[in-house]
Amino acid sequence: METPSDENNKIREPFLSSSPSKGGFRTLPFILATEAFERVATIGLSPNMIVYLRREFGMETAKAANVIFFWSAATNFTPIIGAFIADSYMGKYRMIGFGSVLCFLGMILLWSTAIIPQARPYCDQFNTICEAPTTPQLLLLYCSLGLISIGAGGIRSSCMAFGADQLDKRNNPENTKTLQSFFGWYYATITFSALIAVTLIVYVQDTLGWGMGFGIPVMLMFGSAVSFFLASSFYIKLKAKTSLLTGLAQVIVASFRNRRIELPSHATNEVYHIRKGSMLQVPSEKLRFLNKACVIKDPQEDLTSNGDASNPWSLCTVDQVEDLKALIRVMPLCSAGIMMSVNVYQSSFMVIQAGTMDRHVTPNFEIPAGSFSMFMMISIVVWIPFYDRIALPLASKIKGKPVRLGLKQRMGIGLLCSGSSMVASAIIEYTRRKIAIEEGLSDEPAAVVHMSALWILPFYILGGLAEPFNGIGQIEFCYSELPKTMSTIAANIYGFGTFISNLVASFITSMVDNVTKRGGESWISSNMNKGHYDYYYCLLAGLSMLNFIYFLACCKAYGPCHGDDKNQAEKSKKGDYESIDDS
Known part of the structure; x- marks a missing residue:
């Protein structure tokens, strides 16, 4: 029999399927294996990539390094985009599945540049002389790296959070301890995967050649996708909800739209839009220009009958404004x-x-x-x-x-x-x-x-x-x-x-x-x-x-x-x- 807290939990976090048999520790090996295989595959490609681009594509060292820098930049940026899309539209399950397929396709394309002679320029390994790569050859190379970055972003953006969803039972007193244990195993798995990548995969590339060295990551990525979809019926799949990033963007837009209004000299809670149940009644004086985003100009036009903003892109809550201020304050130190x-x-x-x-x-x-x-x-x-x-x-x-x-x-x-x-x-x-x-x-x-x-x-x-x-x-x-x-x-x-x-x-x-x-x-x-x-x-x-x-x-x-x-x-x-x- 369900308790009221269970019922409230379902209302707050609706499941695509609410069967009590879903989730739990049995789903974690499949989720951890998904990212572990992806990490071994992608990280295993990185160390020797500069050697591959110089020897097989005849690139100068500086150009090859720039290709790797942009590839790494894309791989580190796509998880941020993936997290936004997963939270706001697709959901974590679909995002991981989408990423797995794209990453697998990208690795197949990269593998093809190693096993198909026509997919790369001719290089004389003895005289270190290479023909200039053609536009189709470079397009194939860059497309493969791009698909790998997008796919890795889809997986990395959601895997850890998706695993936590399977264990997050908020009415369980051991919930915090369980989640901490999961995060520890998650990072241990990722680190171990990276070690395997820079030892075993790199060793295969050096001793058995690029065909085998790129072929093994393809097989690992295939195993990653299969392991994830095998347990599909057992996952807890939370619906997508509005992302916090959207709320921060609304503050920026609203403060710009309201840039011409005058801020009140004496702040009162009647002047500012306050979220129901919030402890914050007035915004801080730091970064004061952002306070214009939460100023109520006309209660009749700006607010609905239940007190919400009529247009959240013109009026935000004090909490939203303070969230953005906190983010802006930490950025210089983090930079x-x-x-x-x-x-x-x-x-x-x-x-x-x-x-x-x-x-x-x-x-x-x-x-x-x-x-x-x-x-x-x-x-x-x-x-x-x-x-x-x-x-x-x-x-x-x-x-x-x-x-x-x-x-x-x-x-x-x-x-x-x-x-x-x-x-x-x-x-x-x-x-x-x-x-x-x-x-x-x-x-x-x-x-x-x-x-x-x-x-x-x-x-x-x-x-x-x-x-x-x-x-x-x-x-x-x-x-x-x-x-x-x-x-x-x-x-x-x-x-x-x-x-x-x-x-x-x-x-x-x-x-x-x-x-x-x-x-x-x-x-x-x-x-x-x-x-x-x-x-x-x-x-x-x-x-x-x-x-x-x-x-x-x-x-x-x-x-x-x-x-x-x-x-x-x-x-x-x-x-x-x-x-x-x-x-």
Whole structure:
């Protein structure tokens, strides 16, 4: 027999099918497998993609890097669009299914460029001479990458939230603990998938060729789609509802439409449109021009009989206005993390660099150049539990009181680690280039110098430390500073910054290539022994230092964080439990 709370829950979150046999832990293996296979497939293509574009399509290093930057940017941006469409129109189930099909088709097209000779230009591998790719060949390549990005966006935008839908029982006292456990398994699965991608898939590409190396991701993506649809009848499928992004857009439009009205000198709750049950009666004085979006000009015209706005694109609630203000306030601090991601994306050049160095670990085994990124992932996986379970408890024991780094401190440490990784890369590349010249290899870009590739590990290790400090710190910062109703946006701000960082990295690469090659050889020449990648890394290190100064200025302007206030954190935690009980 259903309880009243069960009935209310169904009214608030209607199901496409409300059978009690739906959802639960049995659906999670299918959902987790969907994104795990997708991650292995797409991430497995990334490390060696710059090698593929240079060898098989005859692209210059700078152009190939820009293709990868734009592809990564699209892959990081499409989940934001996918989340909006899933929440507002399609629903998560249809979005994941749509993404799985598109990603599979994109991988088939990319695979065809490797197995069909006519789908790529002729290249003489011995003389490293390639014909220029034709327009249809480039169109096929770009279409394949575009479909993969759109498909991956559909899957990544909704998979985690769709899995949480299967477990979210708000009348269950263990609900919070269950969801936390799911999120932990989700991230563990994703990280493990990435490790498999940069080791096994890259190894197959290096040893068995591009046909097999691209064919395995096709099969994995097919398995991803099949595993998802197999459990279709068991899923809880929530209907799409209006997205919070729509509400934020309404504030921008309404404030522009009302730009000519005068704000009242004394704010009262009769002047502003207030959401029913809201604690906010008047908007704050910060970013005051946005307050015009919630000013009631004529109650007869602006409001309906039940108190709602007649036109939500002309009149918004105080809550909507304050949500947008909170989002605008966190953006400057979050934008400082863009430079960290720019540095991380230099790993494409590291693949080329590692290919010119001795990668042997034993006399009979060498690490594939594209697999060196696994050291960054290992650093992340090792550091997170070490910091949480060993470093903090040990520091607390030594100090005799609880010790924790503030959110802005962690974000700043991440930026310093990222800048240090570029300094280390510049020193290592300067040494590698010097050895290559001394050995007479200036005109042999593919020649291996007598220097161990393990010297480039500082880049990956420092980059691996930067990600947990700045990346996770930024996500926690957004969760603590933004209203609880904006938790979805808080989770996507970091991804949006990653999208911007790809565009910034592409811009920097293009500018450096165009400017430096006017005086002769480009700093980022296809021949690393004639170029000056060490100068390029020094430039990025300098930009990282300027970015850190910008970050400090943003910290001072922002003021204290809620997440660093113990009393505020306790209050927030209590509020969370009360909201769960009340549901």
